[in-house]
Amino acid sequence: MNNIEISQIATxxxxxxxxxxxxxxxxxxxxxxxxxxxxxxxxxxxxHSECLTGDAIGSIKCDCGEQLDYALKTIAKEGGMIIYHRQEGRNIGLLNKVNAYALQDTGLDTVAANHQLGFKADERTYEIVEYILNHFGMTKIRLLTNNPNKIENLKNIEVVERLPIVIVSNPHNAKYLHIKKEKMGHLL
Ligand SMILES: [Zn+2]
Structure with missing residues (x-):
């Protein structure tokens, strides 16, 4: 990959x-x-894919905030790494995500709303993730995820184990979690 600028390491x-x-x-x-x-x-x-509403504002429309919390606790306890992947809204950006939320307010599910806006259900890419893992010399990892597509997308990294993230559903995210499972193949 070209044009990657890397900061110092800070505590x-x-x-x-x-x-x-x-x-x-x-x-x-x-x-x-x-x-x-x-x-x-x-x-x-x-x-962890960026989700401003879930990660920073406490949205319970999705499970991102809870997943980040779980991941930070796990890494603090067991050691490891979180890559905070700046591809908001499955890489359609915050503005489009909020437009998709508005469509969801009218009854569409998360996948149908993305399609109506002209996007795929998931537009994320993982080259930068592999770049970062390579930078740290990580070739074999135990991946904390409920999303098997993430394992398939890591072409040059060996996922030796998948560790699930256990999330409790609430009335707001129950439909979202159901769609993730039924339409997007997540293991919940
Ligand atoms: Zn989210």
Whole structure:
């Protein structure tokens, strides 16, 4: 990949524990690696796609905030890395995501709303993720995910184990979680 700018490594104390952080800037997208000092040969890795509403505002329309919380707790305890992948709204961006939310307000599900806006159900790409894992010399990982497509998308990385994320559904995200399972093949 061309034009990747990499920051220094800095220490970030959090309510979960103390992590190291490093930014990988790809064009206008600034991806973040959050990691611990004690990284094993087969580290626990979470590839977390940006979801501003879920991660920062406490939205319970999706399960992103809960998944990030679970991942940070797990990495703090077991060591490993979270790649905070700046592909908001499955890579359609925040504006389009909110337009899709507006369509969902009229009764469409998350996949149908994306299609109506001219997008695929999932527009994410994973080249930068592989770049970051390669940068850290991680070739075998234990991937924290409910999404088997993520394993298929990591072509040059061996996923030796899939670790599930256990999320409790609520009345707002129950339909979203159901669609993820039925239409997008997630293992919930
Ligand atoms: Zn979300």
């Amino acid at each position: 970030l104390p959090t309510k979960y524990g103390t992590f190291k952080i490093q930014v990988f800037k790809e064009n206008d997208k600034e991806h973040l690696a959050i990691f611990t000092d004690n990284v094993s040969d087969e580290p626990v890795v979470r590839i």
